[in-house]
Amino acid sequence: MTREKDIDTLFLEERRYPPSAEFAAQANAQPGIYEEDFDAFWEREGRERVAWFEPFTKLYEWEPPYARWYLGGKLNVAWNCLDKHVEAGRGDSVAYYWEGEPEGDRRELTYADLLAEVTKLANGLKQLGVGKGTPVGIYMGMVPEAPVAMLACARLGAPHTVVFGGFSADSLAGRLQDMECEVLITQDEAWRRGTTVPLKRTADEAVAASPTVQSVIVLRRTGNDVPMTAGRDHWWHELAVDASACPAEPMDPEDLLYLLYTSGTTAKPKGIAHTTAGYLVGVATTHHYIFDLKRDADVYWCAADVGWVTGHSYIVYGPLCNGAASVMYEGTPDFPDKDRWWEVAERYGVTILYTAPTAIRSHMKWGPEHAAKHDLSKLRLLGSVGEPINPEAWIWYHEHIGGERCPIVDTWWQTETGMIMITPLPGITTTKPGSATKPFPGVDAAIYNDAGEEVGPGGGGYLVLRRPWPAMLRGLYKEHDRYVDTYWSRYDDVYFAGDGARVDEDSDFWLLGRVDDVMNVSGHRISTIEVESALVDHHDVAEAAVAARHDGTTGQAIVAFVTLKSGIEGSVAMLEELRDHVAKKIGPIAKPANIVFTPELPKTRSGKIMRRLLRDVAENRPLGDTTTLADPTVVEELRHRGAEEQSNED
Ligand code: PRX
Numbered sequence: 001m002t003r004e005k006d007i008d009t010l011f012l013e014e015r016r017y018p019p020s021a022e023f024a025a026q027a028n029a030q031p032g033i034y035e036e037d038f039d040a041f042w043e044r045e046g047r048e049r050v051a052w053f054e055p056f057t058k059l060y061e062w063e064p065p066y067a068r069w070y071l072g073g074k075l076n077v078a079w080n081c082l083d084k085h086v087e088a089g090r091g092d093s094v095a096y097y098w099e100g101e102p103e104g105d106r107r108e109l110t111y112a113d114l115l116a117e118v119t120k121l122a123n124g125l126k127q128l129g130v131g132k133g134t135p136v137g138i139y140m141g142m143v144p145e146a147p148v149a150m151l152a153c154a155r156l157g158a159p160h161t162v163v164f165g166g167f168s169a170d171s172l173a174g175r176l177q178d179m180e181c182e183v184l185i186t187q188d189e190a191w192r193r194g195t196t197v198p199l200k201r202t203a204d205e206a207v208a209a210s211p212t213v214q215s216v217i218v219l220r221r222t223g224n225d226v227p228m229t230a231g232r233d234h235w236w237h238e239l240a241v242d243a244s245a246c247p248a249e250p251m252d253p254e255d256l257l258y259l260l261y262t263s264g265t266t267a268k269p270k271g272i273a274h275t276t277a278g279y280l281v282g283v284a285t286t287h288h289y290i291f292d293l294k295r296d297a298d299v300y301w302c303a304a305d306v307g308w309v310t311g312h313s314y315i316v317y318g319p320l321c322n323g324a325a326s327v328m329y330e331g332t333p334d335f336p337d338k339d340r341w342w343e344v345a346e347r348y349g350v351t352i353l354y355t356a357p358t359a360i361r362s363h364m365k366w367g368p369e370h371a372a373k374h375d376l377s378k379l380r381l382l383g384s385v386g387e388p389i390n391p392e393a394w395i396w397y398h399e400h401i402g403g404e405r406c407p408i409v410d411t412w413w414q415t416e417t418g419m420i421m422i423t424p425l426p427g428i429t430t431t432k433p434g435s436a437t438k439p440f441p442g443v444d445a446a447i448y449n450d451a452g453e454e455v456g457p458g459g460g461g462y463l464v465l466r467r468p469w470p471a472m473l474r475g476l477y478k479e480h481d482r483y484v485d486t487y488w489s490r491y492d493d494v495y496f497a498g499d500g501a502r503v504d505e506d507s508d509f510w511l512l513g514r515v516d517d518v519m520n521v522s523g524h525r526i527s528t529i530e531v532e533s534a535l536v537d538h539h540d541v542a543e544a545a546v547a548a549r550h551d552g553t554t555g556q557a558i559v560a561f562v563t564l565k566s567g568i569e570g571s572v573a574m575l576e577e578l579r580d581h582v583a584k585k586i587g588p589i590a591k592p593a594n595i596v597f598t599p600e601l602p603k604t605r606s607g608k609i610m611r612r613l614l615r616d617v618a619e620n621r622p623l624g625d626t627t628t629l630a631d632p633t634v635v636e637e638l639r640h641r642g643a644e645e646q647s648n649e650d
Helices: 004-011 021-026 031-035 038-049 077-090 111-127 145-156 169-179 199-208 277-290 309-321 340-348 357-366 391-401 480-488 528-536 572-585 611-619 633-647
Strands: 058-063 066-071 094-099 106-110 136-139 160-162 183-187 190-192 195-197 215-219 233-235 256-262 270-275 300-302 326-329 352-355 381-385 408-411 445-448 460-465 495-503 509-514 518-521 524-527 541-551 555-564 594-597
Touching: 038 058, 038 066, 038 277, 066 277, 077 111, 077 145, 077 277, 077 309, 094 111, 094 340, 106 111, 111 145, 111 215, 136 145, 136 169, 136 199, 145 160, 145 256, 145 309, 160 169, 169 199, 169 256, 169 270, 169 572, 183 199, 199 215, 256 309, 270 277, 277 309, 300 309, 300 340, 309 326, 326 340, 357 391, 357 555, 381 391, 391 408, 445 495, 460 509, 480 495, 509 518, 518 541, 518 555, 524 528, 528 541, 528 555, 528 572, 541 611, 555 572, 555 611, 572 594, 594 633, 611 633
Parallel strands: 094 326, 136 160, 136 183, 160 256, 183 215, 215 233, 300 326, 300 352, 352 381, 381 408, 555 594
Antiparallel strands: 058 066, 094 106, 190 195, 256 270, 445 460, 460 495, 495 509, 518 524, 541 555
């Protein structure tokens, strides 16, 4: 667990933040919501949040480990996100206030604009042969065309997989191959901190290794020249020109909406499958209550990237289904200055901000003066996601961003859950810094011990989900056995989330981090084995083992223990080379913060690497039992080298 050191401190946390009477009086969530019957709740939300071409006739079917929801209905996700609002006379309402990274680069897209863009792209995709069921890859930065691409796919019934623009050609190719994508939508380059990221070049490399991809659509973003392959590549602005109506495909509730690949405990990412109806109901419902959205008054900003599930559920599908006006920002928080976010928040009058603890800790490090320069008085609600939030960061967020008046919703969920599962409800919940508090209505979360017994107040164990929920994953793409092994084998018919948690005397949940070989670096999930495989892929590496250590800003940081092939020296140059190699294989987010060169890794007598010991070394903790080690001196040596390495850090 990541927070072993902090757990006791956490439970000494006694600060309490009850909701204000004013917030409570106007809140979308009223206290009775927790008393509602499970079926009645999801039945009503299913009708209220989503518009159906044909109404559903059965709420759900549960044949563990697979659930099906809102059976018998017909609907289209893009229709719900666009046409529904335009037909209701809200076509002139803003869907996105988009802020590019280069200063002054701004666009405002209404729901009618967005529908027009989606229609043109959908018509273009059709010309390329895309229809219901055609898999499409999307590899883009934070431009409005990313949601346009997702929605154009959804309109046609073509499942998409969005690949984060920071991923490498290998990572992109792995996903394109696994899903057998026929089309890839990308852009020439993306802006990042004043320089350009060569998305098209990386896409070309990936497509060369992905034989199913027949067509590539390229958005012009920076305008720099990129090579185009005749017959395969199409400029977006030349392809997406037909503005004639493109009907939204009536979809079955369980038709695949998208796959999103996420790190598991092996080197191969898992293709998390999300379908149409339950997913849309789940994200729209949670977005409505948890962010207390008043669509004609609020300006909502989820500062995630569309390449992650947070972007899918809470930049694109949830907010658009609810008719929200969202801010979408292309760049990093500190470019060109450390107050960029706050300038953006002030300009658009942001009322709701949703971000990750790692970002909050960066702002903390830079100091409160950057936010203080801007008028953030319109903010009325703050959210956090992606990793446990430490009480100091929570308090800083509350004081310096929220002006001590905004409720904070610390939302626990996963790519797999599709929607927020554990969270305060603003206006109802008394919050505690560091606790995600209670399961969302219609969610049955509990904490189990090793024996599968529920742990009572004051206890700790593994977080589980006992009843299905609408937005739950419908399995891992083409990997039934892995789906069962990963989530459903620890306890019978109960979903094992892979997180440790504790529950306090008020039945509030405290999430403690992963209990498996998945690391959480800046809110990004990275598997230790994925990084190890990338290191071992380097020709000079004989063996590698990876562990995470605590980091004040990124939550966890990656520490790699590397044994080089004989005759090769562990130098500073080699260190850089290996870090770059990992970036090339996976993406810069997976670069180890520290690399410790070691002549040997600690192994049991049967030859298994003792990861627990490596975690202790990485964390600089007292070492546990070393008696099973084949050669106990290896660890002392490692510890020594680890300490040296950390003292060399900047
Ligand atoms: O360990 C939990 C952590 O992030 C994991 C899920 O990562 P991912 O699928 O990438 O989705 C991130 C965004 C939803 C979880 O297993 N996590 C997420 N939110 C929280 C959290 N840990 C503690 N508190 C949270 N609020």
